[in-house]
Amino acid sequence: MSDFTLSCPAPILSEERILLAHGGGGRLMHQLLERVFLPAFRDPALEERHDGAALEINGVRLAFTTDSYVVRPLFFPGGNIGDLAVNGTVNDLAMCGARPLYLSAGFILEEGLAVETLRRVTDSMRAAAERAGVRLVTGDTKVVDQGHGDGIYINTAGIGVIEAPWEISPRRVEPGDAVLVSGDLGAHGVAILSVREGLEFEAPIPSDTAPLWPPVAALLAAGIEVHCLRDLTRGGLASALNEIAQARGLLISLEEAAIPVSEPVKGACEILGLDPLYVANEGRFVAFVPQSQAARALEVLRSVPVSAGAVQVGSVLEENTAAVVLRSRVGGRRVVDMLSGEQLPRIC
């Protein structure tokens, strides 16, 4: 150590305590991943930095994924923590090109929670599981003392069968790929914040929470050579694209005019001071496909209700520059960086 550390500092976290931003899907979360979790667990599946792990067990190709849900408030326009916990994990499987089959559910309940609230949440989970075609097959419940939880936290893990005949992964993205998004952005984040801040808009903006396997299945069935898929949750489109740009050292260019944001969400974001590029979605994804198949892919996506608003928003330009740039309506270019944390904590 001694002098050596002066010129070559050890990779310690800039913050020695956990901040809310460490859970926000941005730069601090990636630091935590790179400096604590990846070195501790050192597993090639984790290093893929995908939404789930691709495993092969006795010749069967499976995807396996997990997410905990700590959204506040528990109920919001268009959904609640229960359907969010089902759809979120179903979508991580779909992003691996896997048909979602089975979910587990782990509940951490806070002492004092109304049983009726729990029942409303489990009812939503059942309905969401039915809609997504998955079975909830195993579970666990823990109770923590009042003041050490927030009503209900839910973890779901999921297993799916990989149906994509080729690998769908960030490392398949290449220059020339078209960048497609499956619909308008920002509704989930705005739905949460409107309740949290007690704001009322002219029309309530419901969360976009929905299962995303149907559009992925349609792309695969149509023979579209999908390179990579990612759902646009914590950190929104900007964070998802930055992750992929950095993982592969690619320059991704976006056209501001092409990015779909509904008028109500646009208005709400202006009032709330949010950039829709960074706002979380729970029923939207980005797909990287060869430019030659982009038109056909959009046609396929638009034939499925949840992705009826699919559009191309940009392209992958070149290798050796890890960045996301946005070409504005007036022709200027700016770098779309990764935020430190999230604009909104506890969004999912």
Add this chain to the structure above:
Amino acid sequence: MSDFTLSCPAPILSEERILLAHGGGGRLMHQLLERVFLPAFRDPALEERHDGAALEINGVRLAFTTDSYVVRPLFFPGGNIGDLAVNGTVNDLAMCGARPLYLSAGFILEEGLAVETLRRVTDSMRAAAERAGVRLVTGDTKVVDQGHGDGIYINTAGIGVIEAPWEISPRRVEPGDAVLVSGDLGAHGVAILSVREGLEFEAPIPSDTAPLWPPVAALLAAGIEVHCLRDLTRGGLASALNEIAQARGLLISLEEAAIPVSEPVKGACEILGLDPLYVANEGRFVAFVPQSQAARALEVLRSVPVSAGAVQVGSVLEENTAAVVLRSRVGGRRVVDMLSGEQLPRIC
């Protein structure tokens, strides 16, 4: 409703709010399961009431399970929340007769947690995963605001390949089965409580947390016709046996003199006012095997270090009486009931 409800009350929970006891592995937890979770999710795999779900995917037989860990304190003699989270889920897979293969890990961190604490926990998880021969392949991290967590909560879910050639399940238990336990009881609960209460015993009592696949694999390799396995976590031996007795309508008889409890644990339980029959273990299990194979099964178990202290503690007597009875040293019999909750909250 009206008069009818007098003679046939609707199945509502006796408590309309969640109590710590709802997470304790006892009667209230079973009520919650029966009245909220099972009706909501209605899945045959859940209704098996096993430690995990047995699934078949394209001809491969898998076990899938999940547990959240909210133990307090995070560190205790013999372990911490990290190795507990690995061993606990590994053991649920083993109890399904499955070789544990893959784990997911979902972290709920409380704002303000020292990163160094997290690092100690993840290091323990890696060591435990290596010891148990499993890979930690996918994960997730959420951060909750200070005062809405307790440092670290961890959920792990696990996938294993079922190697038992026959079904291992509560419904296979039958009159004439021998009831074996794999070693002395109560160390985990006493280890936790000693730290929590600031008690010091002459010799510190370490938790028994350990992976249990090796003894299960040994039983299967020796051709022992294992009917049912259950690890003796929340609620201890008494709760595990009551669950099985009730699921199958069986009378299980225990010999008090045969139940292994170490002298230090016995002494600590006397001081703390605990009954070792109800104290949680994290490295002990009960096995139901035909009486004709009990001697051989014990020989096999004793050949594996973690189950070197295996003994027969009782037998399954008859059908049509769902109860567990204990024959005391002086010949009396008493019913060993299920507690409402746990003697100790947040034990795992």
